[in-house]
Amino acid sequence: MAKLIGNLLSGSLGPYVFRIVNGKQIVSRKEAPGTRKQTLATKAASRLFGDAANLGTQVRKTLAAQYPDLFDRIASNKISGHLFKALSTCKYPQTGHFEFGEDSFALMERLEFNPGSPVSSMMAKIPHVGLMKNYLVVFLSELVIPREFKFPKKSIRCEIVVAVSLFRLREGLMVELAEHQSIVIEKDQVIVKPYEFKFEVPAGCLCLVTVFLNYSTVNKNGWLLIKDNDFSPGCICGAIVTPGKYQGNDQRIWKKMIKFI
Known part of the structure; x- marks a missing residue:
């Protein structure tokens, strides 16, 4: 109308x-309805976007423990859109197959989940991610409070959580929940000392690294987490495909997902 x-x-x-x-x-x-004609290229792009959206759903599922019920449509579409762009650069039109390199998903880095409360506005130095043999190292630089690391009003404690979501794209397998590590800092510390988070990761695997800032205050009932749809800092800080082929030498439980071959 x-x-x-x-x-x-x-x-x-x-x-x-x-x-x-x-x-x-x-x-x-x-x-x-039904009169718009699609070319082979637009049909292929449509299928690929559907696959990207499917993978985006799995990414969000792996982070359910860190970011429950806080992925709105905007955040979900951003994740799917970035995955679509990354996958588009990896698919060779001549063969129709995917070729993944270590940096194939690099454009996922710095993707903020909540534009209303971005991690970059609270933390001046986003953790750096690197690969050392079979370890993924997430390095947190020294930060000065409040110049380089901010605390919102009423908050007095922050848990910095780093999570790693694992996907074996070719085999169509994933770890259901992201592995995570964390440190807790207090508002009166003045200095956040450098810190390394270290994760052992398998070969031939997409590793998406996310960082979340969980601020807390205290009331008569104890600690109270300050986290809702308006304030929920979280972002992807690293995306690395580990070289080589998966060797089956870990104790993780892998769940089925969409294949990218």
Whole structure:
């Protein structure tokens, strides 16, 4: 149904669609369902976006323990969109197969889950992620409170949580919940000393590294976590594909997911 905005229409009316673009009225005829023709390229892109969205859903599931019920549609679409761009660069049109390198998913880095409370506004130095043999090392630089690490009002403690989600893309397997480590800092510390989080990771695996800032205050009932849809700092700080082929030499339980071959 079309609505009158000033002297212009916006919406549909009969067989026509009315739009307002730069203050001007644009009118076009409605497309009948099923009449739009897709090329082979657009069909392939549509399938790939669907696969990216599927993988994005699995990424969110692995972080359920750190970020429960806080992924809204905007955050979910951002994750799927970034995965689609990354996967697009890895798929060779001549063969239709994927080729993954260590940095294939690098554009996922610095993706904020909540633009209203980004990690980058609270922490001046996002942790650096590197690969040392079969270990993923997440290095937290020294931070000065409050110049380089901020505490919101009423908060007096922050748990910095680093989580690693693992995906064997070719085999279509994943670890259901991200592995995580954390440190706790207090507002009156003044200095957050450098710290290394270290995770042993298998070969041939996509490792998505996320960091979350869980601030707390205290009331008569004890510690109270300050975390809701308006304030929930979390972001991806690293995305590395470990070289080599999975050797089956770990004790993790792998769950089925979509394959990328």
